[in-house]
Structure formats: C-alpha cells, structure tokens
Amino acid sequence: MSLFSNKQMRIIFIYCVIIILVICGIITARHKKTSSDSIVKTTKINNETSESSDTQHTSDNTPNTDRLPPYNSSNQGNGIGGGAIMGNCSIGSRKLPIYCVDLSKKTNLDTSKKYVSISFDAAWGDEDTIKILDILDKYNIKTTFFMTGGWVDSYPDKVLEIYNRGHDLGNHSQNHKEMSKLSVGEQKDEIMSVANKIKEITGYTSFLFRPPYGDYNSTLIDTVYGCNFYPIEWDVDSLDWKDYGTDNIIKTVTTHKALKNGSIILMHNGAKYTAEALESVITGLQSQGYEIVPVSQLINTENFHMDGTGLQIPD
Numbered sequence: 001m002s003l004f005s006n007k008q009m010r011i012i013f014i015y016c017v018i019i020i021l022v023i024c025g026i027i028t029a030r031h032k033k034t035s036s037d038s039i040v041k042t043t044k045i046n047n048e049t050s051e052s053s054d055t056q057h058t059s060d061n062t063p064n065t066d067r068l069p070p071y072n073s074s075n076q077g078n079g080i081g082g083g084a085i086m087g088n089c090s091i092g093s094r095k096l097p098i099y100c101v102d103l104s105k106k107t108n109l110d111t112s113k114k115y116v117s118i119s120f121d122a123a124w125g126d127e128d129t130i131k132i133l134d135i136l137d138k139y140n141i142k143t144t145f146f147m148t149g150g151w152v153d154s155y156p157d158k159v160l161e162i163y164n165r166g167h168d169l170g171n172h173s174q175n176h177k178e179m180s181k182l183s184v185g186e187q188k189d190e191i192m193s194v195a196n197k198i199k200e201i202t203g204y205t206s207f208l209f210r211p212p213y214g215d216y217n218s219t220l221i222d223t224v225y226g227c228n229f230y231p232i233e234w235d236v237d238s239l240d241w242k243d244y245g246t247d248n249i250i251k252t253v254t255t256h257k258a259l260k261n262g263s264i265i266l267m268h269n270g271a272k273y274t275a276e277a278l279e280s281v282i283t284g285l286q287s288q289g290y291e292i293v294p295v296s297q298l299i300n301t302e303n304f305h306m307d308g309t310g311l312q313i314p315d
Contacts, residue, residue: 081226097231099310125270149174
C-alpha cells in the first residue's frame with residue numbers, strides 16, 4: 001500500500017521542482033554577479049591604465065630634467081635684471097640679446113662638431129604646422145617655436161602637439177608689439193601672459209623669449225632676464241616671410257654669410273613656402289656638417305658675457 005496518494009505525490013513533485021529551480025536561479029544569479037564584477041573591475045583597470053597612458057602622451061607633465069629651466073632658482077634676485085640667470089649681457093651701457101653662440105666650452109655638446117638652431121616664429125596661421133613637425137620627425141630634429149599669446153589662444157592643440165613632439169616652447173609676446181616702446185610693467189605683462197598660457201596647456205615652464213620684429217632696448221633685455229627668460233634673436237634670417245619662393249629660402253639659409261657654428265636661424269611656421277623648403281634646408285645644413293639642436297641646448301645658460309655682435313660667450 002502506497003504511503004502517499006497520487007495527488008500528494010504530484011504536489012510533492014511540484015514542490016521539489018520549484019525548490020530545484022529556485023536553487024538553480026540563485027546559483028546562476030551569483031555566477032552572473034561574479035562575472036559582471038570581474039568584467040567591471042577589469043574594464044576599470046584597463047580604462048585607468050589607458051587614461052594614464054593617454055595623459056602621459058598628451059600632457060606629459062612628468063618632470064623631465066632635460067626640459068626644465070636651466071637657471072638656478074636659488075639665484076632669484078641675484079641674476080641679470082633681478083632674476084635667477086647668472087651672466088653678463090652688457091656691452092658698455094648697452095644690453096644685448098643672444099644672436100648666436102660661442103660653443104667652445106659647451107659641456108652638453110660634442111665641441112668637435114658644428115651646431116645650429118632652427119627656430120620658428122608662430123604668430124599667424126597653423127596650416128603647415130603639422131607638416132613641419134612631420135618633416136622634423138623624419139630627420140629626428142628638435143627645434144624651437146616662439147609663439148605669440150594670440151597664436152596660443154587660437155591653436156592650443158598645436159601648442160600641445162609641438163610640446164609632445166619634444167620641441168622648445170618659446171615666448172614671442174602676447175600681442176606682437178614693439179617691446180622697446182612699452183613700459184617695464186607692460187613688457188612684463190606681454191611676457192608673462194604667454195608664459196602662463198603655455199604652462200596651463202602643457203605644464204611646461206618656458207624660458208626663451210624672442211621680441212617681435214627683433215625690436216628691443218636695454219630696458220627690455222633687463223626685463224626679459226628679470227622674468228627668468230633668455231632673450232633670443234637670430235643671425236641667419238631665412239626671409240621666408242617675404243614669400244620669395246622655396247628656392248630662395250633654401251639658398252638664403254644654406255649660403256648665408258653669417259652661417260657658422262652656433263648660428264640661430266629664423267623661420268616662420270605660417271610663411272607660404274617654409275614647409276616646402278624645410279627638408280632641403282635641413283639636408284643642405286647637414287651636408288655642410290651641421291647638426292641641428294633646439295635653442296635651449298645651443299645657448300650658454302649661465303656664466304657668460306656678450307660681445308658687440310650679439311655673440312654669447314662662455315666665461
């Protein structure tokens with residue numbers, strides 16, 4: 001005789017099925033939660049790693065001793081113009097910027113070789129900036145870009161691109177005015193406005209200043225050094241800004257009468273034919289035995305004096 005009736009057996013079977021389904025559901029839910037948590041955790045780690053990598057690529061604000069200001073900040077108040085840079089920029093009553101450099105005692109360069117710097121003034125347009133950067137990359141060359149505040153405002157992405165590719169970020173004043181006609185306060189504003197913008201975009205402390213039009217007086221040179229910048233001119237003008245054509249730029253630079261070891265070459269990223277001429281300028285200089293380095297590596301950063309031609313000479 002059966003212990004349970006058929007009806008009771010069906011009820012017990014149904015309850016068993018329900019209990020089994022509930023248990024299976026709990027196990028499945030827990031498995032899904034564990035898998036989901038693992039995926040979320042892995043995704044989070046990957047994203048954080050990616051974000052960290054992207055940040056390093058785009059900002060690269062990690063301190064790099066090769067790209068920090070070369071002056072000794074402990075000299076603040078004791079250097080030229082009351083700044084931190086130690087040297088002598090005076091010739092009699094005149095104070096001079098750096099037009100070219102005597103490399104005879106350089107410790108960061110092989111003095112058995114010849115060096116020049118190519119510099120670009122960036123005051124208008126950015127159409128050829130990437131093309132210029134690509135050409136420089138092709139030859140593994142670093143240069144110096146002197147940027148106005150207006151250019152920085154208009155093309156912050158290019159400022160960051162120039163920095164990320166390893167080039168000097170130079171200062172070319174906020175408004176491209178004749179600096180010798182400004183008061184000391186106005187001169188400082190023109191310089192520090194750009195410096196602050198570059199710092200905000202890249203984290204980089206700039207220390208090279210080129211006065212617009214090459215215009216300066218002794219007051220400006222004192223102001224520039226007092227702001228912890230080196231005033232940079234040039235002794236080889238490519239004349240690219242005159243739009244005479246590609247061949248003219250190449251010939252002007254590579255056969256210039258002032259071209260020598262320690263020369264600083266002036267070009268413009270926004271001139272009509274500069275990008276077309278650049279590769280031939282580079283190979284033309286290299287064929288004459290010149291290596292091209294940024295201005296920050298070319299100049300003597302302390303213990304120097306000037307001669308009457310604007311040659312910076314190490315002491």
